[in-house]
Amino acid sequence: MRGVFLPGNSTTEIRELPDPEPGPGQVLLAMKASTICGSDIRAIYREHLQGDPAEMYQGVVAGHEPAGQVVAVGPGTTRLQVGDRVCVYHISGCGQCDDCVRGYQISCSSPLRAAYGWQRDGGHGDLILAQERDCIVLPDFVTYLDGACVACGFGTAYEGLLRAGVSGRDALAVVGLGPVGLAAGLLGGKLGATPRVGFDPSPERRALAVQLGAVDAAYAPDQLDEARATLGGGAHVAVDCSGSEPGRGTAIAVVRARGRVVLVGEGNGLRVPEVSPTLIHPSITLIGSWVTSLEHMRELVERLPHWGLHPEVVVSDVFPIAEAGAAYQVADAARSGKVALVP
Incomplete structure (x- = not known):
């Protein structure tokens, strides 16, 4: 062999x-x-x-x-x-x-x-x-x-969505539109999440995510305001599949008050400059999920x-x-x- x-x-x-x-x-x-x-x-x-x-x-x-x-x-x-x-x-x-x-x-x-x-x-x-x-x-x-x-x-994405309790009551943001991010968007749709938006610096990956129906719209990381508007004021759940420090920051920034952020992507780095206004006051829940x-x-x-x-x-x-x-x-x-x- x-x-x-x-x-x-x-x-x-x-x-x-x-x-x-x-x-x-x-x-x-x-x-x-x-x-x-x-x-x-x-x-x-x-x-x-x-x-x-x-x-x-x-x-x-x-x-x-x-x-x-x-x-x-x-x-x-x-x-x-x-x-x-x-x-x-x-x-x-x-x-x-x-x-x-x-x-x-x-x-x-x-x-x-x-x-x-x-x-x-x-x-x-x-x-x-x-x-x-x-x-x-x-x-x-x-x-x-x-x-x-x-x-x-897909198993990794599914676990993260289950841990966050994603349902038809949630607007979903997916950060990092590689294969795991595409899976998170597709499965999030099957669990009822709507609308769904994605973030990725690659225009090719953003286009593919929309083409496959993994997200309704895809944005570059600096288009937070546009994404929040599409989400009706912010995501209830954001899943970071990028494993990068900037990606995790985007996931935290795009959720609304009392939102849930799932960290799925492997990698080091999570910078939160001011914990009180960023996490404590909006009561953001951070969830780690491994495979x-x-x-x-x-x-x-x-x-x-x-x-x-x-x-x-x-x-x-x-x-x-x-x-x-x-x-x-x-x-x-x-x-x-x-x-x-x-x-």
């Missing part, structure tokens, strides 16, 4: 590897779609970020957003069988701690915790070895590209057919594994939608 590795320095390598065999409780998947995440670009593709154990790349096959078809099962598997179509929750935890039992394997603190594409082989290969418990079966309506988009980006749970990811997959929503609409570029280098260059440019690898 082929596998894509990320040596750092904005480079990729394709290596030939022996085909893996499933052990107890494992399944072997033929990769059908594997999308590229912004965290891979930020922390692995450009440079190997060391320090946070959750971001210590171990020189494995890259890609933590895979979907594929079961081609072999190991001893002790009870739920999946050959031919099943699945997406993979991208962190495999110990399965025993409180966080894992609740489905938040992302928060598992056991030494056994291993993220696909970071500490164990991921989806940028012809085959993927996965724990059966990490796999979510895809309904017929949901394509492999849909499943790959759900595996991280999602197995339960909510399964719930999202089951809701997609009822909503008539294909997450793959955010995929703007598809490359074969052999062209992984070109795929990462497009993703790194941050002017497109989601970028995917296929067999």
